Amino acid sequence: MRASLFITCYNDTLYPETGRAVVSLLERLGVELDFHARQTCCGQMHANTGFRGEAFSQAKRFVQMYQDTETVVIPSSSCVAMIRDQYPGLFEELGNEDLRRQFAALLPRVVELSEFLIDRLKVDDVGAYFPHRVTYHASCHGLRALHLGDRPYRLLNKVRGLDFVPLANLDRCCGFGGTFSVKNAEVSSAMMAVKLQDIMQTGAEFCTALDNSCLMHLGGAMHRQYLGMKTIHVAEILASTGPGATATQRPARAEAIR
Amino acid sequence: MTSAETTPVAEHPVDHRAERPIEHPGDQPILDPAKAAAFPAAVLPVLRNPQLRKNVAHAIDVIQAKRARLVEEKSDWQELRSAASRIRDEALSHLGTYLEQFEARCTEAGGTVHWAADAADARRIILDILRQENASEVIKIKTMTSAEIQLNPFLEAGGVSVFETDLAEIILQLGEGEPSHIVVPALHVNRSQVREIFARRMGLNDLSDDPKALTAAARNYLRRKFLEIPTAISGANFLVAETGSVVVVESEGNGRMCLTLPRTMISIAGIEKVVPRFQDLEVMLQVLARSATGERMNPYNSIWTGVTPGDGPQRFHVVLLDNGRSQILAGKTERQTLRCIRCAACMNACPVYRQTGGHAYGSVYPGPIGAILTPQLMQMHHAQSLPYASSLCGACYEVCPVKINIPEVLLELRSQVVNQERKQTLRFFDPMYLGLRIANLLFSRAWLFHAAQQMGRIGLGIFTRKDGWIHSLPSIGAKWTQTRDLRGLPDQTFHAWWAAREKEAK
């Protein structure tokens, strides 16, 4: 199985460890991974703030970059949602026939990380070991835009040593919302405070999610308030190995990965 | 009242439109989008008001729970939503035809149909009718449309006393408050506040704060008014084109009182309220009751057609209100805004509304629907901060019974605001605008992006403390760091790590 990693602009800059974890994880699962060195951004920040022309130029660049790629894996549900939900409108409004065709051809080949693992690789046990109490935050894009459903839970449930605690009010937004977090910083913080109450209730050591954007927001407050909890991307949990699981462990259905 | 000229604008680097920062919790909310403070400033006193936040959260939790139970039990809920959405779309696609049909049928049945291009037009039409009737008093059924056109103060100034008859509206009218929710307008008021208002205004010194006693007080206060005031004003939940009928959906019975007892009835309705046929109500009533109050059916629905000899008002007027709706109709993405049936499910589901309540939106239409409807009714001249009053979580879209893709409309409106603003010289130096334009340039070339990352690491390095975290930033960054730390930029980006790894492998 071959795939190309789109790391996302903010992971590249702020959370390279998530990228390293994705690489380690996917290579362990036998995926031949590549990385287009010229990648930058999917355009979400601009689209969500109302800068459609700018967003389109980034979208165009993305589509052209990956037109010959088999599968694009993205460890960020919000970026995948951008591509699935907003690119069509952008290309319709600002693109031409050729670009629309290119985009339409590429679209089914773009997947979020948990979708790649569950739907494409058909694995839920990735041979991970992470002996900590963990709660999972369902980011709004993952929940409502991508309908990830039980994919993250299936993956986390198979992690050896992981003590999973469900989060109350799971479908309530954490308050990040991209530029909302600064344009409406106070409301964003109020929403964050309410979310943190639920997260702290779990007694977990780690709050995990498929989006570092939410985690940057929640984790930033955890650090500011000495809350004794940390955030970590799901990829980093899944990449973790140790007693009971080795770095070279192949999941039971390794043969299916071709 | 603080003065806009002498009070500094709320410190907010990205929104210069906060005309009047609300600093004192006692300030009356201004629900006129042309005058209200921008959302980021308007929320500040609310966020500092635990009582209000608690009231709002409690109210919406109750309705949400009831709604959830009923949606769970309704096996064809998604099919109903689809049908409701399609029925409303069809009504909008052929709106002219259906409105003309409604007018013809209603007129045949003895009603008089008036058309009001805008709020001033509607106010004048209604006052003229009242003057013709020599009416010095009117009883009113709650209608947000009348609040939209600011009818009450206009009538009062014209010598007509207006008596609201919904319990929430009485609370607000007597207490001189403003609605904060379109279905439960007084949800921000608690029982002791209601007791205080009723005791003072109804002269009931021994009144307890038990909701039962308060409700009984309102019932008694209204009884004579219902029986004696011969003129009533209502809104309409739906207008049925096929029959020329008006539909009013309610719980308290004050609606039935107002539309049965008086001699003259005036109903004001936005032009978008029309549904094609009587049968369409079989869908609309099912989704409205469950979405608005979490009931299978609300206590009373009333449907009437023009005038029925011997039964109810013998003079009936409908005022069809445009006030910006025909413009919204013209927008491809925007048109879906008009599907709204005013159920308020969106605001009950909204995590932003939960923290802020309705007044912060500066409009009689708050919450997610307000964030898209209000600026559009203002032709995008006002309330430009409202499309940004959302984290785009999508909870509203999920619950909307007519499937309005509110996030999609929010994004469209944001782009309209930006297109409006980017032409302004002032915006050129706005950190947000500048930043985003620069970012776009950086994203266009990998080497520019990488160079910027390097510079960012150096620049932010100044603010990074020994523990590797940033605790305080200037300018827009301050908005982040006022409540959150930011981890300092790592020494090596992912792409640099990958490149190094590739090199090693060779």
Add this chain to the structure above:
Amino acid sequence: MSTSSQSRQQILKRIYAATGSEADRPEQAAAAWSALPRGYIRMGSMSAEARIERMVERLREYDAEVTECAPDELPGAIATQLRASGKRSIVAPAGVPREWLTTGYDWKIDYDLQTEEIERADGVLTACFCAIADSGTIVLHHSASEGRRVITLLPDWHLCVLKASQIVETLPEYFARCQTAPALVTTISGPSATADIEMTRIKGVHGPRFMNVILVRDDGSKTSLN
């Protein structure tokens, strides 16, 4: 009025500009309406008995008193309800059957009663058009035996005669029963209520606070309510 017709022209012009000039043809609209997909439940699937049980259950959830009788027992059932109520003056529409009017009560037949008279009455007796079991809704079309709207609004007690054959399961079934669209409809699903004060539900604001329903087994079924 000329200003209103100016506004009318202006508004319609804007609307047709927004929706396209094709949109002003009624046949187009009718065709589009007929083509609307309706995947929701139209017909209920409950048996007649289950439907009746559901109706009664819902009515009782609304604190309505429900009793039943066979068709020939109706006048007696009405008499029993009146006796138990302790009420004296009862409003009735002009079109109710004579045998419903139990002797010994102060009947106010609505040949055009004054509002104050209706206000002073203790209760009202009517038939109804239909009832919807799913939501426990009673539907009035204000025919001769159901009466003007005011008579089921002002008195504090409503005694309603509901035939088993009038009960449908779903709201769409009610609409299917309407051969032509009625000019006047009032649907009643429980007594009035408000939750405006701290979301505390208070029943009985305006309109009758008490309702008794007599279910007439005109479908041949045996009585079975406890």
